[in-house]
Amino acid sequence: MNGSNKVRVIRNTCRPKDGPVTEWKAKDMEMVEQLENLVRGAVKAAGVVKSFPGIIRVVSHYDADGIASAAIVVKALEREGKEFRLSFVQQLSEDYVAGMAGEDNLLVVFTDLGSGFLDEIDRHLLDEGRKIIILDHHQVQGEITRGREHMPSRSDGSVSNGEAEGAVFHVNPILNGIEDDISGSGVSYLMARALSPVNKDLSELAIIGAIGDSQIGSIGPHWGLLGINKEILKDAEATGKIRLCKGLRLWGRYGRPIHKALQYSMEPYIPEVSGSESGSVQFLRELGIELKGPAGEWRNLASLSEEETRRLATGIIKERIRNGEDNPEWIFGDVYELLDKPGGFRDANEFATVLNACGKSGSAWMGVGICLNDEGYVHDIGRNMTAYRREIGKAVDLVRKHPELVRVTENAAYIMAGERISEHIVSNVASVVEKSCLVPGGDCHRPVFAMARTGDGQVKVSGRVGDLLVKQGLNMKDVMAGAAGELGGQGGGHAGAGGATIPGGSEERFINTVEKLLIASGRAPTGNIKGSDQKIEKALPGIPNDNVENREVESENLEGVAVHAVAERQTRNRVQGETVHAVPEGNGVGVNEKYNQACDVNGKAEAKGTGAEGEGEGREGKDQGREAKGEAGGSPGSQKMERQGLVRYLFS
Numbered sequence: 001m002n003g004s005n006k007v008r009v010i011r012n013t014c015r016p017k018d019g020p021v022t023e024w025k026a027k028d029m030e031m032v033e034q035l036e037n038l039v040r041g042a043v044k045a046a047g048v049v050k051s052f053p054g055i056i057r058v059v060s061h062y063d064a065d066g067i068a069s070a071a072i073v074v075k076a077l078e079r080e081g082k083e084f085r086l087s088f089v090q091q092l093s094e095d096y097v098a099g100m101a102g103e104d105n106l107l108v109v110f111t112d113l114g115s116g117f118l119d120e121i122d123r124h125l126l127d128e129g130r131k132i133i134i135l136d137h138h139q140v141q142g143e144i145t146r147g148r149e150h151m152p153s154r155s156d157g158s159v160s161n162g163e164a165e166g167a168v169f170h171v172n173p174i175l176n177g178i179e180d181d182i183s184g185s186g187v188s189y190l191m192a193r194a195l196s197p198v199n200k201d202l203s204e205l206a207i208i209g210a211i212g213d214s215q216i217g218s219i220g221p222h223w224g225l226l227g228i229n230k231e232i233l234k235d236a237e238a239t240g241k242i243r244l245c246k247g248l249r250l251w252g253r254y255g256r257p258i259h260k261a262l263q264y265s266m267e268p269y270i271p272e273v274s275g276s277e278s279g280s281v282q283f284l285r286e287l288g289i290e291l292k293g294p295a296g297e298w299r300n301l302a303s304l305s306e307e308e309t310r311r312l313a314t315g316i317i318k319e320r321i322r323n324g325e326d327n328p329e330w331i332f333g334d335v336y337e338l339l340d341k342p343g344g345f346r347d348a349n350e351f352a353t354v355l356n357a358c359g360k361s362g363s364a365w366m367g368v369g370i371c372l373n374d375e376g377y378v379h380d381i382g383r384n385m386t387a388y389r390r391e392i393g394k395a396v397d398l399v400r401k402h403p404e405l406v407r408v409t410e411n412a413a414y415i416m417a418g419e420r421i422s423e424h425i426v427s428n429v430a431s432v433v434e435k436s437c438l439v440p441g442g443d444c445h446r447p448v449f450a451m452a453r454t455g456d457g458q459v460k461v462s463g464r465v466g467d468l469l470v471k472q473g474l475n476m477k478d479v480m481a482g483a484a485g486e487l488g489g490q491g492g493g494h495a496g497a498g499g500a501t502i503p504g505g506s507e508e509r510f511i512n513t514v515e516k517l518l519i520a521s522g523r524a525p526t527g528n529i530k531g532s533d534q535k536i537e538k539a540l541p542g543i544p545n546d547n548v549e550n551r552e553v554e555s556e557n558l559e560g561v562a563v564h565a566v567a568e569r570q571t572r573n574r575v576q577g578e579t580v581h582a583v584p585e586g587n588g589v590g591v592n593e594k595y596n597q598a599c600d601v602n603g604k605a606e607a608k609g610t611g612a613e614g615e616g617e618g619r620e621g622k623d624q625g626r627e628a629k630g631e632a633g634g635s636p637g638s639q640k641m642e643r644q645g646l647v648r649y650l651f652s
Contacts, residue, residue, distance in 0.1 A: 034176045035228055039190060039650050041171040045133045046194035048169055055083045057105035061112040062088040062359035064212025064352040068185035068205040069111035071371035076192035076199050088364040092117045098124045109133045112184025115172050116490055118142030126167055133169045135187045139481060139492045140175065144168050180494065181227025185209025189232060193651055203235035204242050205371055207336060212352030214497040223249055224334030234645030240339060247335035248313060250301055253347045257298035259284055259291055266435045267467045268331045270316055271323035275437050287315045340373060354381060357388035360424040392428045395421045399433060403440045411518040413439040414511055415450040426452040427462035427499060434464040445469060449514065451507055459507060461500040470495045474521060483513040
């Protein structure tokens with residue numbers, strides 16, 4: 001990769017399909033340079049892996065992003081013929097890192113964690129010639145100092161990409177000025193991609209990890225993956241593993257009945273439907289959409305015909321117009337279909353939920369198996385998901401039935417769960433309460449913070465905030481990092497979702513600090529925001545990711561539910577643990593032009609036979625060494641980059 005020359009040429013000639021060259025220079029070309037530097041770090045880390053002869057120790061986070069990261073790394077290692085040991089942890093601690101010092105592993109790879117524990121790694125793991133690779137995207141804390149005279153560092157005390165005298169290889173986008181839009185699995189994919197072009201098929205897992213890490217965002221009417229995630233997506237599409245379509249922004253295309261998908265939709269908000277099972281049932285009946293199929297099974301979004309989908313979309317937009325919602329037509333977004341997964345796992349959002357369930361139920365290794373298409377785990381996953389959903393359902397019911405657990409201020413809502421909710425699902429509870437508008441008082445737009453006691457006496461905090469306040473500039477990552485830092489804890493995350501660990505007994509101080517940060521940001525909700533005064537039906541307990549079989553009794557009396565909705569509408573204006581030694585190869589899906597598809601707004605695919613996309617690995621380096629020349633309208637090099645994506649282009 002002749003990095004500097006290639007980027008310099010692109011800077012003078014490249015532009016996006018829509019937009020002047022000046023915009024491309026200011027924004028996109030900065031990302032090109034940042035990504036190139038990140039790729040350089042991944043290439044160095046891959047070189048260490050290739051030359052290492054012994055057993056490689058891999059430690060990863062236990063959530064969806066961490067499991068996807070681990071699956072990427074272990075598959076890449078297996079293809080290199082490397083032996084490895086894989087473990088998952090909820091979070092690193094000094095004791096855990098110190099314990100690793102006694103292991104006979106001279107190469108340790110941390111995925112989706114490690115950047116926040118540089119001091120601990122420095123103290124315990126840099127003896128006896130041990131090498132460390134960190135593939136992470138979280139905030140950097142600490143510094144590598146022991147015997148590192150030439151260790152590059154930044155003004156904030158963090159280390160740079162590359163090696164410290166050949167000992168530490170730290171690959172983190174934050175160190176290159178990239179704050180968002182790439183996950184731990186995305187960073188892991190870059191290293192795997194540097195190991196071999198064959199690993200391009202693992203880009204699918206990087207997309208699943210990013211979605212599981214709440215990295216789907218929006219710019220105006222566009223809703224989907226952005227930035228570097230979108231570039232990695234081009235690799236996944238080229239391998240035929242993922243099909244990108246446009247569809248309704250409703251969660252549960254395969255795993256949730258249509259009326260439940262509507263009931264739980266808060267973004268986009270559907271007046272008289274969101275939050276109300278009876279309202280969603282009546283809404284569908286008015287549109288002439290059957291809730292059940294010929295065999296009496298609940299229908300899902302994926303089962304709708306093109307005409308039914310169009311009818312549903314039109315109905316949602318009309319309801320939003322009647323209620324005076326801003327941008328009522330902004331109800332569509334990117335849908336990521338996993339073409340190599342069985343039916344129930346084909347939606348990337350739902351697949352990410354399955355990975356979260358595996359990790360938080362102590363079966364992260366099972367998640368690695370389904371990531372790599374091990375069919376032996378499919379049936380076990382079903383039982384796992386049922387238990388996971390049931391536990392979340394009980395926790396949400398606890399919040400609903402005990403409003404004294406929730407403290408509501410003018411700026412936010414705080415769930416003080418203590419030991420009554422497991423630390424492993426407190427993030428799920430925060431998501432459900434925020435998205436389902438279960439905050440006492442019915443304000444659907446307040447940030448929600450859920451706190452639970454951990455096994456070691458600390459407090460785990462999960463925060464969620466809706467798109468409305470995010471678009472106004474509220475960033476949960478900044479709030480969590482700032483509040484936890486004030487208390488001697490650690491925090492971070494993304495614009496709409498964040499997490500933190502704070503000392504036990506500091507909950508009140510945390511709340512006070514968050515309140516000050518929200519007020520200082522100028523983005524705290526004040527009074528009722530439009531939509532917050534809508535009636536939200538809370539009589540029926542519910543959680544996202546419902547198990548349809550377990551919930552059938554709840555929705556069986558649809559006639560009574562519909563009558564209730566009609567009466568309502570007549571009165572108002574309607575409008576650690578696991579170790580994996582080997583993972584089987586699984587069925588790979590190669591490049592295939594039939595997967596080069598475009599989809600209409602209803603998510604129905606149409607083949608677009610072009611010969612330009614879907615080229616095989618053998619063609620990747622075809623333009624290597626060929627200097628890009630041309631006018632601003634698009635040089636050969638810039639066109640190739642636009643078509644293939646930055647990741648593939650840089651690795652070529």
